[in-house]
Amino acid sequence: MSLNRPLREWAGKRVWITGASSGIGAAVARALLEQGARVAVSARSAPELERMVALHGDTVIALPLDVTDAAAADSALQRIVAAWGGIDLVLFCAGTHQPARAWEFDAGAARRLVDVNLNGVLNGLPPVVRQMLQQQSGAIGIVSSVAGYGGLPTALVYGATKAALINLAETLYLDLSPRGIGVFLVNPGFVKTPLTDRNQFHMPALIGVDEAAREILAGLARGRFEIHFPRRFTRWLKLLQLLPYRLYFALVRRGTGL
Numbered sequence: 001m002s003l004n005r006p007l008r009e010w011a012g013k014r015v016w017i018t019g020a021s022s023g024i025g026a027a028v029a030r031a032l033l034e035q036g037a038r039v040a041v042s043a044r045s046a047p048e049l050e051r052m053v054a055l056h057g058d059t060v061i062a063l064p065l066d067v068t069d070a071a072a073a074d075s076a077l078q079r080i081v082a083a084w085g086g087i088d089l090v091l092f093c094a095g096t097h098q099p100a101r102a103w104e105f106d107a108g109a110a111r112r113l114v115d116v117n118l119n120g121v122l123n124g125l126p127p128v129v130r131q132m133l134q135q136q137s138g139a140i141g142i143v144s145s146v147a148g149y150g151g152l153p154t155a156l157v158y159g160a161t162k163a164a165l166i167n168l169a170e171t172l173y174l175d176l177s178p179r180g181i182g183v184f185l186v187n188p189g190f191v192k193t194p195l196t197d198r199n200q201f202h203m204p205a206l207i208g209v210d211e212a213a214r215e216i217l218a219g220l221a222r223g224r225f226e227i228h229f230p231r232r233f234t235r236w237l238k239l240l241q242l243l244p245y246r247l248y249f250a251l252v253r254r255g256t257g258l
């Protein structure tokens, strides 16, 4: 049985995506627009968002914002509700990555990762949850990462922010699902985007953004709680988590060469 009500009829549905100016967020926005949804798109790069409006007309609302600004998230949601009368899905996809090893640790860069990846979601959640509880409907998707499953070299603080998002999504599910609100946790493996273009190591099972968007829509359509992909990679990472630390550390070292 599905953990969430399946989301598959997109015609006329009202969706807000943060981190929609590039990569996975932009690809999901395109895929949903193709299926007839109305999509509000947020990120800092206003020109990218305006390009979507130019392509798709009034089925897109461009809401440029920085997710570290809680007031901006609040007013973005108010604009969506004023325009469309409510919201059906919010996908928190905005995120950033700064590869770092322990000896390169920089508190400023670490705070920036926490601010964007974790606090960026926490800023948007309260108005979204309030609105959905009032509507008695809606769904929230949180884009975390397989880097949140367990410690990995170079994912020093990035992985910690994603682990926090996994825990957050689990707890949200426990609270909100009995109240009729869907909660989806999205854990991608490696997807080719500007974010992963910074990685200087071989990325196993790397997929393109359109495949990632298809996986996310398929997971929503099945009502899965966790949408992880590509499974040929993520299944192995899940297995690793079941091992005692001695084996986990040895296999991660061998697998990454780091």
Ligand SMILES: NC(=O)c1ccc[n+]([C@@H]2O[C@H](COP(=O)([O-])OP(=O)(O)OC[C@H]3O[C@@H](n4cnc5c(N)ncnc54)[C@H](OP(=O)(O)O)[C@@H]3O)[C@@H](O)[C@H]2O)c1
Residues within 6 Å of the ligand: 018, 019, 020, 021, 022, 023, 024, 025, 042, 043, 044, 045, 046, 065, 066, 067, 068, 093, 094, 095, 096, 097, 116, 143, 144, 145, 146, 187, 188, 189, 190, 191, 192, 193, 194, 195, 196
């Ligand atoms: N690519 C992967 O392999 C992979 C794997 C696992 C998880 N993820 C997660 O997937 C999400 C999307 O990443 P991506 O790979 O698609 O990378 P991306 O192409 O770099 O997209 C990141 C998006 O977040 C936005 N963003 C960054 N900082 C922001 C801020 N302060 N305020 C508002 N928007 C901000 C960016 O837009 P602006 O720069 O215009 O603000 C952009 O739209 C991230 O949460 C990432 O951690 C990615």
